Every structure is written in C-alpha cells, then in structure tokens.
Amino acid sequence: REIVSPSNGASSTSRPSKDPSSVQADVLQNLEFVVGAPSNKIPNGLDAKSVYRGVAASVREHLIDAFNRTQDYWSEKDPKFVYYLSAEFLMGRSLMNAVQNLELTGTYSEAVKQLGYDLETLRDAEQNAALGNGGLGRLAACFIDSMATLNLPGWGYGIRYKYGMFKQAIDEKGYQQELPDIWLSNGNPWEIPRPDITFKIGFYGSVDNFKWSPGETIIAKAYDNPIPGYKTATVGNLRLWEALPVDEFDLTAFNEGKYDKAVEQRRKAEDISAVLYPNDATEYGKELRLKQQFFFVSASLQDALARFKAKHSDNWQLLPEKAVFQMNDTHPTIAVAELMRLLIDEQNLDWDTAWGIVQKTLAFTNHTVMPEALEKWPVKVLGKLLPRHLEIIDKIDSIWKDSLKEKVLAQVEEMHKKNPPKPKAAKEVPLAKKAGAPAVPEQAEEEEEEEEEDPVEAALNKYGIITENPWEKGVKLVNMAYLAVVGSKAVNGVAAIHSDIIKRTIFKDFFELTPNKFQNKTNGVTPRRWLAWCNPGLAALITETLGTDAWPNDLNLLTGLRQYADDKDFQKKWRAIKHENKARLAAKIKERTGIDLPTEPLYDIQIKRIHEYKRQYLNILSVIYRYHEIKTASPEERKKFVPRVTIFGGKAASAYYMAKKIVRLINRVGMVVNKDPDVKDLLKVVFVPDYNVDWAEALIPAAELCQQISTAGTEASGTSNMKFQMNGCLIIGTMDGANIEIAEEVGKENLFIFGMDESEVPAWREGKRAEWKDYDPRFVKALDMIKDGTFGDEEYFQDLADSVSDMSKSNDWFLVAPDFTDYMRAQDDVDKIYQDQDEWTRRSILYTAGSGFFSSDRTIKQYADEIWDVKPVPVPAA
Ligand code: RUG
Numbered sequence: 001r002e003i004v005s006p007s008n009g010a011s012s013t014s015r016p017s018k019d020p021s022s023v024q025a026d027v028l029q030n031l032e033f034v035v036g037a038p039s040n041k042i043p044n045g046l047d048a049k050s051v052y053r054g055v056a057a058s059v060r061e062h063l064i065d066a067f068n069r070t071q072d073y074w075s076e077k078d079p080k081f082v083y084y085l086s087a088e089f090l091m092g093r094s095l096m097n098a099v100q101n102l103e104l105t106g107t108y109s110e111a112v113k114q115l116g117y118d119l120e121t122l123r124d125a126e127q128n129a130a131l132g133n134g135g136l137g138r139l140a141a142c143f144i145d146s147m148a149t150l151n152l153p154g155w156g157y158g159i160r161y162k163y164g165m166f167k168q169a170i171d172e173k174g175y176q177q178e179l180p181d182i183w184l185s186n187g188n189p190w191e192i193p194r195p196d197i198t199f200k201i202g203f204y205g206s207v208d209n210f211k212w213s214p215g216e217t218i219i220a221k222a223y224d225n226p227i228p229g230y231k232t233a234t235v236g237n238l239r240l241w242e243a244l245p246v247d248e249f250d251l252t253a254f255n256e257g258k259y260d261k262a263v264e265q266r267r268k269a270e271d272i273s274a275v276l277y278p279n280d281a282t283e284y285g286k287e288l289r290l291k292q293q294f295f296f297v298s299a300s301l302q303d304a305l306a307r308f309k310a311k312h313s314d315n316w317q318l319l320p321e322k323a324v325f326q327m328n329d330t331h332p333t334i335a336v337a338e339l340m341r342l343l344i345d346e347q348n349l350d351w352d353t354a355w356g357i358v359q360k361t362l363a364f365t366n367h368t369v370m371p372e373a374l375e376k377w378p379v380k381v382l383g384k385l386l387p388r389h390l391e392i393i394d395k396i397d398s399i400w401k402d403s404l405k406e407k408v409l410a411q412v413e414e415m416h417k418k419n420p421p422k423p424k425a426a427k428e429v430p431l432a433k434k435a436g437a438p439a440v441p442e443q444a445e446e447e448e449e450e451e452e453e454d455p456v457e458a459a460l461n462k463y464g465i466i467t468e469n470p471w472e473k474g475v476k477l478v479n480m481a482y483l484a485v486v487g488s489k490a491v492n493g494v495a496a497i498h499s500d501i502i503k504r505t506i507f508k509d510f511f512e513l514t515p516n517k518f519q520n521k522t523n524g525v526t527p528r529r530w531l532a533w534c535n536p537g538l539a540a541l542i543t544e545t546l547g548t549d550a551w552p553n554d555l556n557l558l559t560g561l562r563q564y565a566d567d568k569d570f571q572k573k574w575r576a577i578k579h580e581n582k583a584r585l586a587a588k589i590k591e592r593t594g595i596d597l598p599t600e601p602l603y604d605i606q607i608k609r610i611h612e613y614k615r616q617y618l619n620i621l622s623v624i625y626r627y628h629e630i631k632t633a634s635p636e637e638r639k640k641f642v643p644r645v646t647i648f649g650g651k652a653a654s655a656y657y658m659a660k661k662i663v664r665l666i667n668r669v670g671m672v673v674n675k676d677p678d679v680k681d682l683l684k685v686v687f688v689p690d691y692n693v694d695w696a697e698a699l700i701p702a703a704e705l706c707q708q709i710s711t712a713g714t715e716a717s718g719t720s721n722m723k724f725q726m727n728g729c730l731i732i733g734t735m736d737g738a739n740i741e742i743a744e745e746v747g748k749e750n751l752f753i754f755g756m757d758e759s760e761v762p763a764w765r766e767g768k769r770a771e772w773k774d775y776d777p778r779f780v781k782a783l784d785m786i787k788d789g790t791f792g793d794e795e796y797f798q799d800l801a802d803s804v805s806d807m808s809k810s811n812d813w814f815l816v817a818p819d820f821t822d823y824m825r826a827q828d829d830v831d832k833i834y835q836d837q838d839e840w841t842r843r844s845i846l847y848t849a850g851s852g853f854f855s856s857d858r859t860i861k862q863y864a865d866e867i868w869d870v871k872p873v874p875v876p877a878a
Helices: 020-033 048-077 095-101 105-114 119-124 135-149 251-255 259-272 287-312 316-322 335-346 351-361 379-385 387-418 442-450 455-461 480-487 496-504 508-513 527-533 536-546 555-564 568-593 616-632 657-673 693-702 720-726 739-746 761-771 777-787 794-802 816-835 837-849 856-868
Strands: 081-085 089-092 129-131 154-159 167-170 176-179 192-203 206-208 211-213 216-228 235-245 323-328 362-365 376-378 466-468 476-479 490-493 518-520 602-607 644-649 683-688 705-708 730-733
Touching: 020 048, 020 105, 048 095, 048 105, 048 119, 048 216, 048 235, 081 135, 081 287, 081 856, 089 135, 089 235, 089 693, 095 105, 095 119, 095 216, 095 527, 105 119, 135 154, 135 216, 135 235, 135 323, 135 527, 135 856, 154 287, 176 657, 192 287, 206 387, 211 335, 216 259, 216 287, 235 259, 235 287, 251 259, 259 287, 287 316, 287 323, 287 335, 287 379, 316 323, 316 351, 323 335, 323 351, 323 856, 335 351, 335 362, 335 387, 335 480, 351 362, 351 387, 362 480, 376 379, 379 387, 379 476, 387 455, 387 466, 387 480, 476 480, 480 508, 490 496, 490 856, 496 508, 496 518, 496 739, 527 536, 527 693, 527 720, 536 555, 536 568, 555 837, 568 683, 568 693, 568 837, 602 693, 602 816, 616 644, 616 657, 616 683, 616 777, 616 816, 644 693, 657 683, 657 794, 693 720, 705 720, 720 730, 720 739, 720 837, 730 739, 730 816, 730 837, 739 837, 761 816, 777 794, 777 816, 816 837
Parallel strands: 081 154, 081 323, 154 235, 323 362, 362 490, 490 518, 602 644, 602 705, 644 683, 705 730
Antiparallel strands: 089 129, 167 176, 192 216, 206 211, 216 235, 376 476, 466 476
C-alpha cells in the first residue's frame, strides 16, 4: 500500500487537486492538522469517525473553493436572487452526496482505499443532519440541490438547530421513546461559521408613535453550508442562523455568587435555536415557536437587504427585480410584516411604496389543508412578542378589507336582488319588558343583537387576516396563511389536486378575488440522491441501457427505458438489482433490529410520519388479517400465500396520542408474528426504529411495493411516492396528492388504486358515516384480534379500535372502515400480479421510465420561470 506523506500534499493556498495520491496526502494532512490526530496513529490507529472527519475536511476544501468562486461570480454579475425561507431543511448525510456531486467518487474511493478504509464505512460514521420533520423539510433540501444544479442564483435560509428531529427508540414493550438528537457531537465539517455576519433581533418592548423599542435583543450568527450542484461548477449556499446573547456573560452576577443569573441571558437566547419542533401537522401554541420563526426570518431579510443595499443603495424600487423570497409554508410568513417594518422603519419608505415592493417580492407555498397546521397566532401572543408587527398586520388587514368594500357591497346587493332579505317582523316587546314579567337573562338579548350582523361586515370578515377564534369567544387570531396570501405575488400548492383543493376550500374567497395569483407547482425530488447515489446498481444499468450518463440532469431521458419493459433479458437484470438491494436492506435490518429477513418475499414498505390521515392503521389492520388467514390455513393452503415482508418506519409527534398507539400496535404485531412458527417466512412485520434520510436511502431501492394510502384529499402531495417510483417500486394507493400525477405518467392500470376519491369523502363524512354499519367481516376480525389481546395490552389499544368502529366514541374521520374492503381487493391484486414476475417487472420498469416529471429540477425550473423570474447564471469552470 502506497501512502503519500502529508508533506507531499497540495499546499493549502493552491486549488485542491483531483488526483488520488494528492487527495490521499490531503486527507492525511487534514487528519493531522484539522482532526488533530497524532501522526504516529495515522492512518491505522484511527477510528472511522476520525477518518471520516479527515476525509470530510478534505472534501470541504473542494467545496469551499467552488463555493467562493460561485458567490464571487454571482456578486459580480448581480443577477436576481431567490431566497428560500424554510424553518426546516432535512439534509441527511453530506459526505457521499458532496463527493458524488463533485464527481470525485473514484478519486476518494481510491485515496481512502490506499489508507486502508472504504468510503462506505466512513459514510456511516457521519451523523444525519435532521433539521426537519419529514416531507416539507426534505423537499427544501431537494430544492436547494436543484437550484445549484440548475445554476440558479439562490440561497436557502433557515435555523441551525442545536438538536434536530428527536431520535426514536422502540422499547421492549413496543413503545416509542424520544431521545435528543445531538447531531453536532462529532462536529460539523460541512459548515462555515461566519462570526462576522451577525444581526440584531428584537422581541417584546413597546411601540411609541410607530417606533419600536424592543425589550429584549439577541444576535443571529450565520453559518454557511455549501450546496454542490451536479455537473456544474456552481456551489450554492444554505445559510443557517444560530441565536446568541448580546452579552455573553454577566461577570458582576457571577462575582456576587449568582451563577444562574450570570449565564441567564445566554441560555435564554440559545433556547431560540435549540430545538426543532417535533411537529408535522399540529399547531404548537408556543411563544418559542413564533420566536424561532421571527428570529430566522428577520435575520434572513436583514441579511438580504444589506446585500441589496451594498449594491444599489436606497434604490428600493429595484428590490423586486433583484430578490424574491419564497415562504415555505406558514412558518416564515411573519416575513410579510417584517419586510414592511424594515422598509418603513429602517429604510424610511412610505407605507404604499413599501407595500407595493412587498407584494412583488414575496411568494408563498401552501403544503397542507389540515386546519391544525395552518398557523394562527393569538393576537395577544403576537402583540406581546412583536408589538410593532401586530400594528403593521392590523393596518394591512384594515386596508385590505377597505379595498374590498365596494366589491363586497356589490356582491351583497346582487345576493339581495336574487334572494331578497325577509322584512323584519315588528319587534315584539320582550316579555321581560312587560310589566310584571319575570326577568330574562341579559345574554338572550345579546344573542338577538348578534343575529343582526351587518351583511357587508359579515362578508368582509371572510377575508379577515385578524379574526375571532370561532372556538373561544373574544379571542382574536392572526391567520398567517391569509397574511401570506395577501402579501405575496404568487401562492402555490404542491400537487395538481392539492392546488385545486386550496382554491375550492381554504383560500376560496381569495382565489375568487385574485385567480391569477394561484398556481400549482407539483413537488419533485432530486434524482441524484434518490436514484443515482442511493441505487448504484440500477443507475449503472440505466446508463448502460440508455447509452448516456446524462439522465440525472435530464430525467425525462428515462422514457428511453420504456422500450425495454417487455424485454426478458432486461427484466432479468432489473430483477437481479432489486434482489441485491433487498439483500443489502435485510443485512442492515438484521444489524439494527436483530430480525432475520428472507429476501425472496415481496418487500412492502410504508415509511412516513405516523399520522391518522396517512393510515398506517389501515395497513396494519390488513396485515393482522393476513396473519389470521395464514394461521388458520392448513399446511397445504399455506403454500398458496404470497410471502411478504411488511416494513414500517416513521416517527409519531411526541404529543400525538393516537399516532403513538399506532406505532406500538405495529411493533406488537411484529413481535407476535415474527416468532410464530406457523407463519415462518410467509409474513414478517418490521418496524425500523428511528426512520430518517439514511434509512430511506436503503429502504427505497429495495422496495417492491410502497403504501401511499392517505385518505383522499388529505396528503397534499407526498414525495416518497416519487422516490419509490424512480426506483421501480409499485404503488398501492389512493387517488390523492401526487399519486394522481404518477398514475398519469405510468398508466393508472399499473398502480393498485383503491378507495374513495376526494369528491366522495365529504358526503361520507357529513352524511353516510352516521349510519355506517357495513363493516367488512375481515375488518371486524382484525379489530377483534386487537381487542382480545392477541398482541397484548388490549386495554391500551381499546380506544384505537374504537376510533374506527364505535361511532358513539369516534367518527373514523379518515375513513379506515369504509375504505378497508377495496383496500383488501387491491392487496389481492398485488399478490396476484407478484406471482407473475415478468408482469411485475414490466410495471416496475414503466414506473422508473415515467418518473422524469418528478425530478425537482423540473419543479425548480417552473418556480424559476413562473414565480421567481430568476435566470441561471452558470459559473465558469476553474
Ligand atoms: O404533508 C405534506 C406532504 O404531503 C408534502 O408532500 C410535503 C412537501 O410539500 O409537505 C408535507 N407537510 C405539510 N409537512 N408539513 C406540512 C404542514 O406544515
């Protein structure tokens, strides 16, 4: 083995070399001088974590070199920039992604091999950067990858949480345990701390004559994370903010023995960027969450405005031509008020000018119709934390409503013409006012008053940004989604059906007023991480078959695979790769859970956050019934079963009662089924603990069937469906979210579609469910098995069983019972088709061939062309 001595390495001032022996020298140098490893231990005496750090430090040099060139070039050219504001970026691991995007895989594999290691092992030494909950955060990560790949001048802006998404453990009784995610414990070689880039962020205080005097001020400090594009010299940026105190340490308090007080300011400030909220779709009415949102939004806007000002001084009218801020969900929507404040209070613009600029500079993406996830802040909370912003929002609200008065008046008159209001009957003198009558409570009179609400006022209230809480009289709320809609130039949903639903439901009135503002941008995922890098076997076959390696940047080229869908030789190769991926996954599952998995059965996978609307419950109920069928079958009959490995993965929000029960049920079912000698390899049930990006990269290439079974109309898009599709995995699913568009690309007949569609759901919820009695006997049997203690702890599972069966206790809002029969029919179809491996493989090939549309490059190009008006600025190669 030839080891090049550190002193032979490239000097730190020259450009990093791409030749394996120089890279090896560079790694050694980094091990010694960055990691601080004693030279006599290098490389053999070091553990994988240390070597990983040395390799990462070396890769980082390549990144920083290209990053600096990109940022300098863009600064010189001064193009329009997009700033993607997101409270979540679920990046996962960076080493392999960086090496592969920089096209240095061969070089690093060789260099590391010469040192006695392999890249795969080092890859596993990296912590996952889990600064996101699920789909929304991972989407943001895919988007910045595509922005860099497409050479689009743009940055992500977010929070550098000290603790990311909690780590999930499953205890021996099947309960989910939540542990802190200390992801920075081994350092983070991918970030560049910027102690010189800081901004002050105010909270609380008072407003006097439009002047805000914050009662508390903290500091936001920047960390840059270079984001390499693929096959381009462009390296973009994800700038994350850390919260720090203005005054580090109170020495006087310390000297007086008040040790807690001495560090109180630091602790209070650091709390703000401490933890990612483990919440996917439920509202946390917590002041700290609003503080987090304002913190990163204010820092990002101040930063972007400072950069603008350095180039264009006070020519603020030019801002919409130079910057656009995309607000990812309601989390960053306080940006509407903060941008107004910065322009008016700090840059001295008048209201109308500032408002004109804001409405041309902001854009908003909605990701859900779940009411609990559409943030509404109590006026009291927002007004206390951000008094100046409440004043601004109040003014936006009243100007907005004033602007609608004429229109609304005309609407009301029109309505009255069609439907004349009944003349008021002469008011009878209330009994209470008659002499001698008993007193009537005052409330009755008030209620009567309320009925007489002015129809114009009532119609205007539909558009109110500040509205009364319908559940709590007298409590006013700020509807952040409405604020975003009013303050943005464009509003988009994330799949065709979802963009359509928001126009009909949550934003109906706004859509009628400004239809052109509303757009669709169907989500996408990066084909680099989610096909090329995670499935090298399939990637190689695709390249060989298409005769080009250009497809990761032009995913529509995959349509070229269609012609091989019926080719038996090609099918064989295709199947062999899937089998290898299954074997690799089985080994990983064995290592992490101790469960032995056969590799012949159908691998059926559902990985996503645990939520009633995503219906992991429906899936496990069908598994329970399958278990019952196998158990009660004769040995002869058992031969007819199509063997299955059913895998689940996902975290339940810590306060989500039902979701946690579902996690436990799945685990209990697995514990019983996997050790039942009657079942053997016919059925295995696995719950992979701590599902994260890294798990997804192993699970998705191995999957043959994936479950996309949300209640129609609830899953805005889904993105794992796209990743599975790219990897040739068939879908059992509802006509919901992006499943619908996948069906269009692949042919609906090639998916296993079941269940009510979106148009049928309201009728069932509002009418039929009250008298629903049509329970499938198989459904009843599965529930009975839960209730009779087959999986233990029947009392614990009682309310979970009731939630879909006892209408007096619950209402099965997500239609588990009524969709069950058709789901079982689709499951039977799955078994039938799987027995015909040629047909299964044909479909699998068609899935991959039809996945081109779901590249996030396509999505980002649409955002760039249709919302941002940002043009590519390719950086010249070095
Ligand atoms: O639930 C949605 C997914 O359907 C979607 O694919 C994803 C990305 O658009 O966003 C998810 N989402 C929505 N995550 N959080 C929310 C609400 O805050």
